[in-house]
Amino acid sequence: MPTPELTEPVTFNPLADGFVEWPYHQYARLRAEDPVHRSELLHGWCVTRHADVNAILRDPTVSSEIDNAEPTPLTIDEIARRDQLSQGGRTVVLLDDPDHAQLRRLISKPFRPREVDGLQALVEDRVRTKVDQLVSDKGTGPVELDLIADFAYPLPVEIFCEMLGIPEEDHPGFRFWVNCIARSLDPVIDPVERQELVDHIADMQAFLEELIAEKRSRDDDDILSGLIHAEEDGERLTPEDLLAQIVTLYVAGHEPTAGLVGNGMLALLRQPDQWALLQSDRSLLRNAVSELLRYDGPNQFVRRVAMRDMDFDTPAGRVTIPARSVVYASPGSANRDEARWGATVDQVDITREDAGQHLQFGAGIHACLGSHLARLQAETMFTALLDRFDGIELAGDPTWSTRMVIRGLNQLPVRATLR
Numbered sequence: 001m002p003t004p005e006l007t008e009p010v011t012f013n014p015l016a017d018g019f020v021e022w023p024y025h026q027y028a029r030l031r032a033e034d035p036v037h038r039s040e041l042l043h044g045w046c047v048t049r050h051a052d053v054n055a056i057l058r059d060p061t062v063s064s065e066i067d068n069a070e071p072t073p074l075t076i077d078e079i080a081r082r083d084q085l086s087q088g089g090r091t092v093v094l095l096d097d098p099d100h101a102q103l104r105r106l107i108s109k110p111f112r113p114r115e116v117d118g119l120q121a122l123v124e125d126r127v128r129t130k131v132d133q134l135v136s137d138k139g140t141g142p143v144e145l146d147l148i149a150d151f152a153y154p155l156p157v158e159i160f161c162e163m164l165g166i167p168e169e170d171h172p173g174f175r176f177w178v179n180c181i182a183r184s185l186d187p188v189i190d191p192v193e194r195q196e197l198v199d200h201i202a203d204m205q206a207f208l209e210e211l212i213a214e215k216r217s218r219d220d221d222d223i224l225s226g227l228i229h230a231e232e233d234g235e236r237l238t239p240e241d242l243l244a245q246i247v248t249l250y251v252a253g254h255e256p257t258a259g260l261v262g263n264g265m266l267a268l269l270r271q272p273d274q275w276a277l278l279q280s281d282r283s284l285l286r287n288a289v290s291e292l293l294r295y296d297g298p299n300q301f302v303r304r305v306a307m308r309d310m311d312f313d314t315p316a317g318r319v320t321i322p323a324r325s326v327v328y329a330s331p332g333s334a335n336r337d338e339a340r341w342g343a344t345v346d347q348v349d350i351t352r353e354d355a356g357q358h359l360q361f362g363a364g365i366h367a368c369l370g371s372h373l374a375r376l377q378a379e380t381m382f383t384a385l386l387d388r389f390d391g392i393e394l395a396g397d398p399t400w401s402t403r404m405v406i407r408g409l410n411q412l413p414v415r416a417t418l419r
C-alpha cells in the first residue's frame with residue numbers, strides 16, 4: 001500500500017526535513033509529477049526539467065528585472081530592499097538588454113579566458129600558501145580538519161580580494177559580509193534576519209565606497225582600479241553602478257566557488273572509485289570539475305519573470321505560467337534530469353562525455369561571467385587536494401547551510417596526512 005505522503009500532491013518546500021541535505025529527491029518528484037509547479041511559498045513557479053530550464057534561460061522574452069513582475073509580498077519586499085541598498089546602482093545580473101549588455105561590456109575584460117590564464121600563478125600561490133599554513137598550524141598528521149573553514153571557504157575570497165586590490169587585513173570582515181549577501185538572495189527569510197543582513201550589507205558598501213574613493217586618486221594595477229577607469233564606446237560605470245558590480249562580483253564569485261569545491265569533494269569522498277581514478281589520471285581533472293558541477297553544483301535556482309503567457313506540456317496536463325509571474329528555474333534539478341542525462345544521472349562519472357553541458361553556469365545572455373575564474377580556482381584547489389592531502393577521508397557528518405539558492409556545506413570534516 002502506498003504511504004500517505006506519497007499520495008499527497010508534491011509541493012516545493014525548501015523548509016521540509018532533509019531538503020538542505022539532499023534537495024534532489026524533491027526535485028525528482030517535481031519533475032515526475034509537476035515539473036512546472038505553482039509554489040504558494042514562492043508566490044511564483046518552480047521549473048525543474050532540463051529542457052524547460054534550458055529554454056527559459058535562453059529565452060529573450062524572459063526578463064531578469066523584478067520590476068516587471070506582478071506585485072506579491074516577495075517581489076514588493078525585494079524591490080524595497082534593492083532600493084534601500086542600491087543607491088540607484090544597477091547590477092548586471094538583474095538587468096535585461098540593452099542595459100545588461102552595456103554593463104557587461106564594461107566589466108567583462110578581467111574575466112576573459114586570456115586575462116584569467118594570467119592569474120594562474122597568483123591562484124596557485126594562494127592555494128600553496130594556504131596548505132603550507134595548515135601544515136605549519138597542525139603538522140603533517142594524520143590531522144583532522146574542516147575542509148570548508150580551513151580551505152574551500154577562505155580561498156576564493158582571498159584570491160578575489162587580491163585580484164581587486166583589497167588590503168589583506170580586511171579579508172576576515174569581507175568573508176562575513178559576502179556570506180550575508182549570499183544568504184540575502186534567498187526569497188524566504190525571517191524579517192529580523194533580513195534586517196540584520198541589510199545592515200551588514202550597508203556596512204560593506206560603506207567600506208567599498210571609501211576604498212573606491214581612495215583608488216580613484218591612484219593608478220594601481222588591479223581589477224578594481226581597472227573597473228574604475230573602464231571605458232567602452234565612450235561609456236563609463238557610474239559610481240553607483242561600480243559599487244553594485246563589485247558587490248555582485250563578490251557574491252557571484254565567492255560562495256559558488258567554495259560550494260563547487262566543498263560539494264564536489266564530498267561527492268568524491270562518497271564515491272572513492274572516482275577519486276582514485278582522478279588520482280591515477282590527472283588529465284580527467286577538467287572533465288571531473290564539469291561532472292561535479294553537474295552532480296551537485298552550488299547554483300540551485302535562477303530567478304526570472306515571464307513576459308508573456310508561457311505554455312508547457314507536463315504529466316499533469318498543459319500548464320500556463322501567466323505573464324508577469326516570477327519563475328524559479330532550477331539548474332540544480334535540470335542537471336539531475338534522467339530524461340537529459342540517462343540512467344547514470346545520480347552517479348558521479350568523471351569520464352561522462354557530455355558533463356560540460358551542465359547548466360550550473362546558466363545559459364543565454366546572463367551565462368556566468370566568472371566561469372573561467374571559477375574553473376581555474378577549482379582545478380587548482382582539487383590539484384592541491386590530490387597532491388597534498390594523502391589518504392583523505394570523511395571524519396564526521398558534513399553539515400549543510402540552509403540556503404536554498406546557493407547550496408553549500410557549512411562543515412566538511414576530513415582526515416588526511418598533509419604533505
Ligand code: HEM
Pocket residue numbers: 064092093094104248249250252253254256257260297298299302303331359360361362363365366367368369370371373374
Ligand atoms: C562555481 C562557481 C560559479 C557558479 C556555479 C556560477 C553560476 C552562475 C550562474 C548560474 C549565473 C547566471 C545567473 C542568471 O542567469 O541569472 C552566473 C552569472 C554570473 N556570474 Fe557566476 N558562477 C560561479 C562563479 C563566478 C565567479 C568566480 C564570478 C566572478 C568573480 C562570477 C560572476 C558572475 C557574474 C558577474 C554573473 C552575471 C552575468 C550576467 O548577468 O551577464 N561567477 N553565475
